[in-house]
Amino acid sequence: MELPIIIVIGVVVLLVVLAIGIYNALVQKRLRIDEALAQIEVQLKRRHDLIPNLVNAVKGYMGFEQKVLTDVTNARASAVAAGAQGPAQQAAAENMLTSSLRSLFAVVENYPELKANQNVLELQEQLTTTENQIAFSRQHYNATVLDYNTTIATFPNVLLAGPLGFTKREFFDAEPEAANVPNVDLSLS
Amino acid sequence: MASTFHDQIAANRRNSFLMAALVVVLFAALGFAIGFAITGGPAGGVAATAFALVVGSLAGVGTYFSGDSLVLAVSGAKEVDEASAPQLMNVVREMAIAANVPMPKVYLIDDTAPNAFATGRDPKHASVAVTTGLLEKLDREELQGVIGHELSHVRNYDIRFSLVVGVMVGAIAILADFFLRFTFWGGGSRGRDRDSGGGGAQMIVFVIAIALAILAPLISRFIQLAVNRQREYLADATAIELTRNPYGLERALAKISGDAEVLEVANRGTQHMYFTNPIKRFEQRSSGLMSTHPAIIDRINRLRELTGDPPLASEEAAAMAGLE
Numbered sequence A: 001m002e003l004p005i006i007i008v009i010g011v012v013v014l015l016v017v018l019a020i021g022i023y024n025a026l027v028q029k030r031l032r033i034d035e036a037l038a039q040i041e042v043q044l045k046r047r048h049d050l051i052p053n054l055v056n057a058v059k060g061y062m063g064f065e066q067k068v069l070t071d072v073t074n075a076r077a078s079a080v081a082a083g084a085q086g087p088a089q090q091a092a093a094e095n096m097l098t099s100s101l102r103s104l105f106a107v108v109e110n111y112p113e114l115k116a117n118q119n120v121l122e123l124q125e126q127l128t129t130t131e132n133q134i135a136f137s138r139q140h141y142n143a144t145v146l147d148y149n150t151t152i153a154t155f156p157n158v159l160l161a162g163p164l165g166f167t168k169r170e171f172f173d174a175e176p177e178a179a180n181v182p183n184v185d186l187s188l189s
Numbered sequence B: 001m002a003s004t005f006h007d008q009i010a011a012n013r014r015n016s017f018l019m020a021a022l023v024v025v026l027f028a029a030l031g032f033a034i035g036f037a038i039t040g041g042p043a044g045g046v047a048a049t050a051f052a053l054v055v056g057s058l059a060g061v062g063t064y065f066s067g068d069s070l071v072l073a074v075s076g077a078k079e080v081d082e083a084s085a086p087q088l089m090n091v092v093r094e095m096a097i098a099a100n101v102p103m104p105k106v107y108l109i110d111d112t113a114p115n116a117f118a119t120g121r122d123p124k125h126a127s128v129a130v131t132t133g134l135l136e137k138l139d140r141e142e143l144q145g146v147i148g149h150e151l152s153h154v155r156n157y158d159i160r161f162s163l164v165v166g167v168m169v170g171a172i173a174i175l176a177d178f179f180l181r182f183t184f185w186g187g188g189s190r191g192r193d194r195d196s197g198g199g200g201a202q203m204i205v206f207v208i209a210i211a212l213a214i215l216a217p218l219i220s221r222f223i224q225l226a227v228n229r230q231r232e233y234l235a236d237a238t239a240i241e242l243t244r245n246p247y248g249l250e251r252a253l254a255k256i257s258g259d260a261e262v263l264e265v266a267n268r269g270t271q272h273m274y275f276t277n278p279i280k281r282f283e284q285r286s287s288g289l290m291s292t293h294p295a296i297i298d299r300i301n302r303l304r305e306l307t308g309d310p311p312l313a314s315e316e317a318a319a320m321a322g323l324e
Helices: A002-059 A066-082 A087-108 A118-153 A157-161 B002-039 B042-074 B086-099 B132-137 B140-155 B158-197 B200-243 B246-257 B296-307 B314-323
Strands: B077-079 B105-109 B116-122 B125-131
Touching: A002 A066, A002 A087, A002 A118, A002 A157, A066 A087, A087 A118, A118 A157, A118 B086, B002 B042, B002 B158, B002 B200, B042 B116, B042 B125, B042 B158, B086 B105, B086 B140, B086 B200, B105 B132, B116 B140, B116 B158, B125 B132, B125 B140, B132 B140, B140 B158, B140 B200, B140 B246, B158 B200, B200 B246, B200 B296, B246 B296
Parallel strands: B105 B125
Antiparallel strands: B077 B105, B116 B125
């Protein structure tokens, strides 16, 4: 009479402890994603802030290559706007910006006086490092999302993830067509 | 690919723990044999072991917490910031993000020989030092490869191993040296004491102690070097995983191997920490039991294996470096 009750209580306690453990692990993984995304946001913001400076610095030299500059400015504007539309759209807009910046730097290569301009060189270095940091943060973010998505989709977590509101997260990834943007070689040596 | 990297890192940690344990055992055995031989009884051996272990752990703990500052000071490294070395700081920050470690402190060594090292006790207390020659001779991509290599040492906890085991190996050498000199100068009178007291056992222990005193420094050094060479390969592979660009590191290795300059601030105590062996000249930078690093050409060819490129001969690598 007594023993079955004790067993039932024991099993219930065990399940509750297990559920708490799973919940905490999921919360922690979700926080890591937010952290990784915040890291990317900081660098994207920095890149958006640097671009007007670069455009101003080269504007005087590039009388006839206005198209390159307006492309960069437009790409920047849509990247800033895409900031509120979730990782996938944001990634696509940022990829556009990256490729327009590459064409800008390719044009800079044709202007010896620009290549020697200390201000332009500094901006170029700043943008290069920001871009690399974005790329590496993105790898980190995607790895974190993959880990989280795998966790919520596997047993026994999958039983709790849905009811507790843990949904799949988006990768910060290039759209398929954005990946086909022609690669302008930009050697910054 | 990812899992093999993690396996490699796990195996790396296991190996280094075993190696460190072996070095400690050697140290204790040496202390015991010396104590036994000098005092003539196991009690003396135990006392000497305890003494050696206490002194050894004190040195180990001391190094654990301040060895990095010592190494940096000995190498004449000066800390830099965003204002004084913007590109270097940028590259280090990029690689720190890629390796997912906190931003380390960055130091510059005023020397024209291109080289770099990382030190510290864990990723939160890490420092990376590069020479001015490295900054002058390498382009951005190559620098990224070298910094990726150094931050791999940070992430894989190689920096801790190299600090602590470095001290243990040094302590063994000092202990053995001390004993050998002691027996050489004072051994005569000891021998007479022992003859009058009798006891063949002590004589045997004495011989064992001398043998250990000769062998222990060598063995511990071999262990240290073998682990070090292995870790250089692993750090190269990890650097590529981080940068996603094998060619920067490959070119950096080729350029540095073609550079005959010797790094003046490096010495026998710190040479194993550097990106490439800072002391030996190019022809001598070959693999062998007593070298701190694998031959650069072997490192280049391991990278080429990862990318599916055919291996190079040393002259070809030198030519690649000459192309700039």
